[in-house]
Amino acid sequence: MNVREPSIDMNRLFDRLRSLGAIGRGEDGKLVRLSASDNDKAGRDCLVSWLNEAGLEVAVDRIGNVFGIWRDESNEKEMPLLLGSHIDTVIDAGMYDGCFGVLSGLEVIETLKAAGIRPQRPVVVAAFTNEEGVRYAPDMMGSLVFAGGMPVEEALAVIGHDGSVLGDELRRIGYAGTLDPGFLKPHAYLELHIEQGPVLEREGFTLGAVENLQGISWQRITIDGIANHAGTTPMSMRRDAGHAAARVVTFLRDRAMASNSPTVATVGCMQFEPNAINVIPSRAMFTVDLRDPNEQRLRAEEAALATFLEGLAKAEGVRVSVERLARFEPVIFDGDLVAHIEEAASRRGLACRRMTSGAGHDAQMIARISPAAMIFVPSVGGISHNPAEFTPEADLVAGATVLLDVVMDLVRSSGAQA
Ligand code: GLV
Ligand code: MN
Ligand code: MN
Numbered sequence: 080m081n082v083r084e085p086s087i088d089m090n091r092l093f094d095r096l097r098s099l100g101a102i103g104r105g106e107d108g109k110l111v112r113l114s115a116s117d118n119d120k121a122g123r124d125c126l127v128s129w130l131n132e133a134g135l136e137v138a139v140d141r142i143g144n145v146f147g148i149w150r151d152e153s154n155e156k157e158m159p160l161l162l163g164s165h166i167d168t169v170i171d172a173g174m175y176d177g178c179f180g181v182l183s184g185l186e187v188i189e190t191l192k193a194a195g196i197r198p199q200r201p202v203v204v205a206a207f208t209n210e211e212g213v214r215y216a217p218d219m220m221g222s223l224v225f226a227g228g229m230p231v232e233e234a235l236a237v238i239g240h241d242g243s244v245l246g247d248e249l250r251r252i253g254y255a256g257t258l259d260p261g262f263l264k265p266h267a268y269l270e271l272h273i274e275q276g277p278v279l280e281r282e283g284f285t286l287g288a289v290e291n292l293q294g295i296s297w298q299r300i301t302i303d304g305i306a307n308h309a310g311t312t313p314m315s316m317r318r319d320a321g322h323a324a325a326r327v328v329t330f331l332r333d334r335a336m337a338s339n340s341p342t343v344a345t346v347g348c349m350q351f352e353p354n355a356i357n358v359i360p361s362r363a364m365f366t367v368d369l370r371d372p373n374e375q376r377l378r379a380e381e382a383a384l385a386t387f388l389e390g391l392a393k394a395e396g397v398r399v400s401v402e403r404l405a406r407f408e409p410v411i412f413d414g415d416l417v418a419h420i421e422e423a424a425s426r427r428g429l430a431c432r433r434m435t436s437g438a439g440h441d442a443q444m445i446a447r448i449s450p451a452a453m454i455f456v457p458s459v460g461g462i463s464h465n466p467a468e469f470t471p472e473a474d475l476v477a478g479a480t481v482l483l484d485v486v487m488d489l490v491r492s493s494g495a496q497a
Contacts, residue, residue, distance in 0.1 A: 085194035085487070087479045092186045093472060099125060099166065099182065100174025110174060110466065114167040114209035114220075115143065115245055120252035122166050126181065126206055133189045135204075139256025141231045142224040143208040143249045146263065149188050150201035157200035158266035160489055161449070162187060162482070163441060165210030165221070173468020179456075180271045181206045183479040187486050198490030200266055207441045208249070214239040216297060217405030222441035225260045226448045265449040267416060267489060270442040271482045272453055273470050277461025278434055285477045286431040287455030288420040290412055292443045293341075293372040293435060296381055297405035299364065300327065300388070303398040306353060306361035317359055321351050323395040324363035330387050331367065334380075342371045342380055343437070372409050372435050410443045413450035416485075420454055423484040429477050438463070454478055454485075 102125055103118030104110050112118040123145060130137050130147035138146040150159070164180025184204035191198065207225065212218025215237045223229045235246030235255075249255040274280075279287050304320035331344035345368040352362040367384065371377040385401070392399045417433065424431035434455065442451045456478035459469045 085190045085196065085483060087186050087190050087476065087483055089472070089476045089479070091189075092182055092475070092479060095129060095182045095185075096174060096178060096475075099178050103168065109171040110168055111170050111172065112166065112168040113170070113214040114211065115214070115243075115248035115252055115254070117252065119167055120254070123206070123252070123254055126166060129185060130204070133185060134192070135188065138258055138262075139254055140225065140258040140260045140262060141256055142221050142234055142260050143254040143256060144221045144225055144260065145206045145254070147185060147188070147204045148201060149192065149203065154198060154200050158264050159201035159203045160198070160486060161203050161205060161263065161265035161268045161445065162270070162486070163205030163207060163222075163268065163445075164270050164272060165208075165441060166206045167209055167211050169211050169213050169464045171466055173463060173466055175273045175468050175470055176275065176463055177210055177272070179273055179470070179475065179478075183271045183482055186479055187483045190483060191486070196487070196490070200490060202486065202490065203263060208254075209245070210441055212297075212405065214241065214243075215245045217407075218295075218297070219407070219439055219441055219444050222444035226444045227261055228444060228447060231260055261448075265445065267413070268442060268445040268449050268451040269416070269482060269485060270440055270451070270453045271478050272438075272440060272455060273463060273468065274455040274458045275438045275461075275463035275468075276458065279432070279455060279457035280459060280461065282432065283430065284432045285429045285457070285474055286420075286424045286481060287434040288417045288424070288431055289436050289442075289453035289455055290417050290433045291372060291435050292410045292412070292440060293370045293437060294374055294377045294409040295405060295407045295439050296367075296369040296377060297403070298367045299402045299404055300324075300367060301400045301402075302363045303400075304359070304361055304395070307359045309357040309359055312359060318396040319359050320363040320397055321360035323391055323397045323399075324349065324365055326391060326395075327365070327367070327384075327388070331369075331384065334383065340371065340373070340376050342369070342376060344369050344380070366404070370437065374408050377409075407439065407443060410446045412442070412446060412452040416450055416452035419485050419488060420452060420481065423481045423488065426484065427477070427480060429481065454481055
């Protein structure tokens with residue numbers, strides 16, 4: 080077979096990014112592909128058509144993770160090199176988060192195939208189910224189940240915020256596969272992703288070699304007070320669930336702002352009942368997202384919130400209940416893989432720095448079962464989970480090229496023939 084120096088087809092990669100980014104846009108122009116929804120099905124169908132066109136074996140496991148497998152008789156007994164990310168989105172999303180990693184993984188495989196490379200081990204691209212966790216908690220669910228961190232039956236039984244059951248929805252959209260999650264045991268895992276933060280752009284780096292990823296704590300808090308008339312109830316006689324919730328929001332922000340640590344705290348969802356202008360809220364339901372790269376500090380933040388909620392219940396005459404939605408400890412990625420990424424970037428003359436990921440990623444879950452690391456490219460203005468999410472094409476190419484180089488290093492170092 081003829082062999083030539085591989086180089087990614089950036090036009091194919093950009094075309095696919097744009098095509099996938101157009102799937103799941105409503106009439107209002109907003110991109111919403113929540114996990115296991117009709118829009119997610121359309122995105123998955125599109126991805127699967129590309130995996131088929133690339134001549135990959137398509138596999139779907141019971142939690143709906145989609146795999147494009149490149150293997151032959153000569154290497155099928157070896158553990159695969161796994162590349163992956165996700166294609167589900169948040170509400171009113173940008174088009175790069177997750178999709179860039181999946182499509183780059185596919186691009187790398189197609190590039191290697193076209194160049195006549197014969198890797199000694201299979202190379203697989205994965206799109207993991209429900210990374211975002213917007214419809215079903217916890218986030219990173221598909222990779223968590225794949226890594227054995229949650230039983231598949233438990234995950235399939237999760238009820239979403241819209242009352243749907245994940246397993247039913249996966250069946251409905253045709254992505255309840257039959258393979259047991261974990262049917263592939265990765266030799267190593269690489270994930271290319273946009274940074275989703277401001278560090279690389281601010282400091283003038285083209286790439287990040289991600290060394291670690293912060294811990295994530297998600298809780299849903301329900302505060303029950305008493306509904307009453309907004310005009311007649313004196314301020315001192317209120318049991319106002321809405322006001323109590325507002326105090327939690329400001330407590331979290333004030334505490335994070337006053338600390339010298341990198342702790343971040345977010346209340347992203349809030350609902351009042353009965354939700355009427357002239358009725359004191361009887362119930363407030365909201366979420367808390369706490370993150371910190373240090374497990375001890377994250378625990379201390381959780382404990383401080385719990386203590387605050389106890390005092391709040393007494394002071395406001397309300398009842399507070401807390402449900403844990405997700406809890407992941409910080410993760411340290413594989414030192415050799417991180418060094419590999421740095422070396423590959425340096426060979427290409429690309430400015431690369433080691434960094435911590437603020438966002439959660441599937442790599443965090445796969446790190447439980449295999450060496451894992453991530454490559455970041457800059458996010459302009461540090462904006463993500465927002466339609467304005469943007470990474471210049473030159474940076475996308477740089478990221479995909481370094482992914483290609485690292486993959487070649489890994490398949491060759493295991494004896495691959497070029
Ligand atoms: C995933 O995007 C997360 O970090 O919440
Ligand atoms: Mn993502
Ligand atoms: Mn995301």
